[in-house]
Amino acid sequence: MEITKDLRLAVLIDADNVPYANVKPMFQEIAKYGTPTFKRIYADWTKPTVSGWKKVLLENAITPIQQYSYSTGKNASDSAMIIDAMDILYSGKVDGFCIVSSDSDFTRLATRLREAGMMVIGIGEKKTLIPFITACDKFIYIEILKSEEAESAPDESLPVKKSKKTTQKNTAPLNNIDKELIKLISDSISDLEDENGWAYLGNLGNLLLKKKPDFDSRNYNYPKLLPLIKSLNKFEFDERVSGKGNIKHVYIKIKGN
Numbered sequence: 001m002e003i004t005k006d007l008r009l010a011v012l013i014d015a016d017n018v019p020y021a022n023v024k025p026m027f028q029e030i031a032k033y034g035t036p037t038f039k040r041i042y043a044d045w046t047k048p049t050v051s052g053w054k055k056v057l058l059e060n061a062i063t064p065i066q067q068y069s070y071s072t073g074k075n076a077s078d079s080a081m082i083i084d085a086m087d088i089l090y091s092g093k094v095d096g097f098c099i100v101s102s103d104s105d106f107t108r109l110a111t112r113l114r115e116a117g118m119m120v121i122g123i124g125e126k127k128t129l130i131p132f133i134t135a136c137d138k139f140i141y142i143e144i145l146k147s148e149e150a151e152s153a154p155d156e157s158l159p160v161k162k163s164k165k166t167t168q169k170n171t172a173p174l175n176n177i178d179k180e181l182i183k184l185i186s187d188s189i190s191d192l193e194d195e196n197g198w199a200y201l202g203n204l205g206n207l208l209l210k211k212k213p214d215f216d217s218r219n220y221n222y223p224k225l226l227p228l229i230k231s232l233n234k235f236e237f238d239e240r241v242s243g244k245g246n247i248k249h250v251y252i253k254i255k256g257n
Contacts, residue, residue, distance in 0.1 A: 007034030007095040007119065010088045012081050013062065014101035015043035018124060018142065020053045023060055025145040026123060030098050033121060033138075037094055040065055042081045082109050089116055096120065099136070102128045110135035122213075126174055139214040143174055173221040181220075182232060184212060189235070189254055197257035198238060201226060201250040226250060 011030060030036055039062045043050045046068070057064055067080040088094055096119030099106050103124075110120045110132065122128070122136035126143055133139040175181075188207045192199035205225050208215045222228035229235055229252060236253040 008037040008093065009034040009096050009098050009121075010038035010085070010094045011036045011040070011062075011098045011100065012038070012085055013041040014078070014081060014099075014103055014106070015041050015050045015053050017101045017103045020056045022142055022145050023056045023062075026100065026142070027060060029123070029140060029145060030121070033098075033119075034096060036098070038088055039063060040081075040084060042067055042078075042084075044068055078103065078105055082106070085109055085113065089113060089118065094118070098123065100124070101132075104129040104132040107131045107135045133214045136213050138209055140216065141174055141214065141219065144216065144218045171221070174219040177220055177228075177232070182234060184208065184215075185229060185232070186234070186254055189252055193253070193257070197253045198251040199253070201252055204252060 009030065011027075027036065039060070041053065041057065041062050042065045043053070045054075045064060045066050053064075056062070065080060065084070085097060085099075088097075097110075097113050098121045099110060100123045110122065113120050114135070114137065120136045122132060122139040123142060124132070124139070126141050128139070128141075185204075185208070188204055188211065189199045192203050192207060208225075217223065217225045217228040220228055222231065226237075230237070234255055236255055238251045238253070240249050240251060241247065242249060
């Protein structure tokens with residue numbers, strides 16, 4: 001997916017189905033794709049289970065939407081969030097939506113928004129079911145953001161000189177590199193390759209997202225796509241310089257082709 005800061009995004013958060021501890025890195029991630037024009041969060045704020053969100057709302061200028069639970073076991077916040085999403089869609093004031101939830105009940109909402117030409121980004125925990133993930137243009141796991149925040153935070157127990165040193169990642173990857181991943185990359189290169197077998201890295205990244213919306217090199221503990229593919233040792237690489245600014249473009253080829 002191409003990253004742009006020009007898109008206007010509506011960020012809608014389901015407070016009952018995501019943790020509040022990582023809101024700051026979450027909005028830093030959203031900023032890569034656009035500017036949050038609407039920032040709303042839905043819950044029954046009379047419940048003690050969502051009390052942890054209250055300080056976070058003030059710090060991040062998120063508008064809380066109160067929705068009382070009409071009956072036990074039913075989440076009325078889901079309906080309120082869906083109605084607001086459709087109102088925002090018809091207002092014509094945004095270019096895309098970011099649905100922050102691990103609840104697959106928003107699958108139909110994500111599908112409807114994409115049918116209307118909206119870009120849809122999902123953010124949720126690893127437990128999120130596949131239907132909601134595939135209904136989004138891109139799905140980002142909160143666990144990735146947690147690990148990145150932990151790595152970027154300085155260790156106050158260490159002397160200043162030591163804390164400046166680069167630390168190695170000690171968190172386990174969300175996904176393991178397996179034959180399915182290698183096949184996904186190989187098939188995608190084959191779909192894009194020219195007559196000499198080369199495929200442009202940028203196009204490859206976009207195609208991987210279209211095939212697998214939750215694909216992210218960070219799921220495998222690699223910050224970018226290129227280091228991940230190089231670690232597989234099954235592909236060749238070629239850097240080509242083009243344009244007046246000597247811009248480097250990376251091309252990839254399956255070994256032996």
